[in-house]
Amino acid sequence: MRSSWADLAANSAAENAASGSFANNGGAGTASAPTRAAYVPPHLRNRPTSSDPPAPVNSVPSGNDGAGYGGSRWGGPKYDYNRSGYGGGGRGGGWGSRSGGWDRGREREVNPFGDNDDTEQAPNEQDNTGINFDAYEDIPVETSGDNVPPPVNTFAEIDLGEALNQNIRRCKYVKPTPVQRHAIPISLAGRDLMACAQTGSGKTAAFCFPIISGIMKGEGAQRPPRGARTVYPFALILSPTRELSIQIHEEARKFSYQTGVRVVVAYGGAPINQQLRDLERGVDILVATPGRLVDLLERARVSLQMIRYLALDEADRMLDMGFEPQIRKIVEQMDMPPQGVRQTMLFSATFPKEIQRLASDFLSHYVFLAVGRVGSSTDLIVQRVEFVLESDKRSHLMDLLHAQRANGAQGKQALTLVFVETKKGADSLENWLYMNGFPATTIHGDRTQQEREQALRSFKSGNTPILVATDVAARGLDIPHVAHVVNFDIPNDIDDYVHRIGRTGRAGKTGLATAFFNENNVSLAKALADLMQESNQEVPAWLSRYAARSSYGGRNRRSGGGRFGGRDFRRDSSFNRGGSDYYGGGGGSSTGGYGASGGYSGGYGPGVTSAWD
DNA sequence: AAAAAAT
Structure with a gap:
């Protein structure tokens, strides 16, 4: 299945001739013209020519360069998740047919599917129709937090946009996996998220789809400051190893094919010059390992000022002793918008409670989601x-x-x-x-x-x-x-x-x-x-x-019941009592305990144990 | 104690 993607992409790079219709958008004439001439925000790229209705640009104080977000997040109140139309209801208007590649594109966007744009091609034997969805039945799911958006059952229920939907079909994703069913609506609602789900259960798509969709909608997109050679991605995806970053990049490229959203990867051990060139051609989503990113930030080749989405894959790993200082530097000490302004999503298959506690520094009023492990905890x-x-x-x-x-x-x-x-x-x-x-x-x-x-x-x-x-x-x-x-x-x-x-x-x-x-x-x-x-x-x-x-579990946490790497530490009394805690302090801005208010769905309520304890 | 991550 997926293995073929990379190969196909590589093979197709060469023969990717005249399939797209996007050869000549911006000034295609002078091949050596500086590529930076006109910044076009992603949601305005690839407009065929005219009558495409304008993308819904929400009210965001624009103009002042720098941290130009108003008080809250770009695009409206965070909890107004109706605006995203996740729950059936509003197919939030009009960003219909997008075609073509990039405005800056003197280059042609390589078709990562290697299928000559033929969406209806015969199913490839080893493609991913083989997902055994039966194995995902009856998986215990736990969510907690205020007003948790309900899950969806199909991709069609979600307004991801036509271009993205087409890529979902190209990937042969028939229906969302459990983590996708829950995480995508939460994320589309603008909520921060801590998600425990086995890799291999569709985690990457779960955070990529909302990011790509959000960038396409371009809510609050503004012209970045014109810094010399600095680029201003809207989304940052961090991962703990180079190969994982490469893999995420490959997947994200498939999902964003012909959406106008550009994905670039940066990691160490490889010549930086090619990566710099990739960045200069424009980047909306940056996938990176921490070390190389810090390097780029210190060279001022990347600025995080415009970051609206931050995703940490293998988040518990990213926040453990080895990585935490680097992550803090990136997230807290550079120019990234603070939590509550950006949207932050943490994903991993395991989430020890101490790490959850650390992670709450990066989150604002988040939803905790645990989907029982697909492989490692079942008979699979x-x-x-x-x-x-x-x-x-x-x-x-x-x-x-x-x-x-x-x-x-x-x-x-x-x-x-x-x-x-x-x-x-x-x-x-x-x-x-x-x-x-x-x-x-x-x-x-x-x-x-x-x-x-x-x-x-x-x-x-x-x-x-x-x-x-x-x-x-x-x-x-x-x-x-x-x-x-x-x-x-x-x-x-x-x-x-x-x-x-x-x-x-x-x-x-x-x-x-x-x-x-x-x-x-x-x-x-x-x-x-x-x-x-x-x-x-x-x-x-x-x-x-x-x-x-053995003397009680060695030095390993994960003691106490509730395995599956998944239980919201905010529910664990031992983390809540004892003074100046996270939970007790009353009005800690980044907390918002899960049980605070009525009317939350999908949880169990304070003190109630979940189904699988 | 080891591995990973910038040069």
């Missing part, structure tokens, strides 16, 4: 734990690989992703596998960016069906056809385990996860046993014994 992923001494790990792995090779599906060996703890360990295991005749490659932070991307490509294509990885590959990467995840070294954090095994069993498909457990892992025994139990997995008796023996 069969989890096995085997007791394997360090000295036996390699030969044991070889046994597994032999067995799997024998079972090879469709003539090809199924993909196996092997996680190890260290970069050295990755190299050494890869080398050993290679010496023993197994086609393996490796991805970790000591490899060059080229090598990393090459390894991932080679793995995805099946060329090298074994990938040895550190945690760089643990989160978010969508690699179809991973049949088996091996935790050669068990991670020290149960959340990492959850993310790792989530590389299989995606989009409702089944998968297998095997972990090599030994005396070095006792600290994780309890958390692991608990997780497996919750996921209806068979817990070996010996593991239960380790679990009982």
Whole structure:
């Protein structure tokens, strides 16, 4: 399914000749003309010629450059989610047919679908019609917050705009996944959001659609200040690894094809010059890793003044010890509009309570949404734990690989992703596998960016069906056809385990996860046993014994009930009591506790436990 | 203790 996208995009780049109708918008004549001449906000781009009704530009104090937002968010009261027409009702007027590419486009927008614009092409066998929606039935959903917008059941119910709808069809998304059903209306209503949902369940689309749609509508779009070579994106999407940023960029490009919305990616390890050129051609949505973004900000090549949407993917990772200072710098110490002015969306499959607490610094009056894990907590992923001494790990792995090779599906060996703890360990295991005749490659932070991307490509294509990885590959990467995840070294954090095994069993498909457990892992025994139990997995008796023996969950949080990475910490009394807390203070502007007022839908009310506790 | 992320 998705794997083909990237390849198709690459292949089509060359042969992408005369399909679009958008060759000559702005002054197409002089190829070398400066590209910055006239700024045209996204919602005014691609106007065919005339009679397109004007996009609804809401009342926003314009004029004064700089932080030109009024008091509240651009475009009207935040809680007036009727204006977005999410709930059936108002197909908010008139931005009908958009065609064509970019106003600045002397270049042609590469068709990321590689399908010659033929929306009605025959369904591609390995495209994504294979989503097993039955696997998403009866998934527990928890929302909390004031006035939570109700979910939708179809894309048609939402006024995303024709161009975006067409891309949804091109992606062969038939109906929204659970996280999309809930998150999109919340986001379209302008609300901040903290969402727990397994990657592979359509998280990226859940935050991309509202962003793209919002930028197209162009509410409050204003002319950015004319800084030398500074660009002013409307949306910023941050992710913890370069490869994940690349992947998000690829997806976002598909969703925004021919919408006039431009998506650019920036990450380290790659030459910055190409990225600077991409930025100069215009950027509405910037996808980035933190380090490179800080670099761009310090060079004043990017300004965050115009940011209306901030999305953190793998948000708990972004806010943990390693990343938090950088994120704070970007979000709080540069020129980004404050929370309450911008719209902030945090997504992850796991959300430890301490991190939720941290995250509330970035949010305003947010909705908490938890959608039960699609793969890792259900029967979709069969989890096995085997007791394997360090000295036996390699030969044991070889046994597994032999067995799997024998079972090879469709003539090809199924993909196996092997996680190890260290970069050295990755190299050494890869080398050993290679010496023993197994086609393996490796991805970790000591490899060059080229090598990393090459390894991932080679793995995805099946060329090298074994990938040895550190945690760089643990989160978010969508690699179809991973049949088996091996935790050669068990991670020290149960959340990492959850993310790792989530590389299989995606989009409702089944998968297998095997972990090599030994005396070095006792600290994780309890958390692991608990997780497996919750996921209806068979817990070996010996593991239960380790679990009982281990001193209460090791240093791992996630204690107390309510797993599934999903429960609003605002409901946890232990976080609410005790003084100057988040919750108690009365009128903390960024709080707005979930149960404060009546008339909220979809929640349970204060003190009431949710369905899955 | 390790991994990731800017040069």
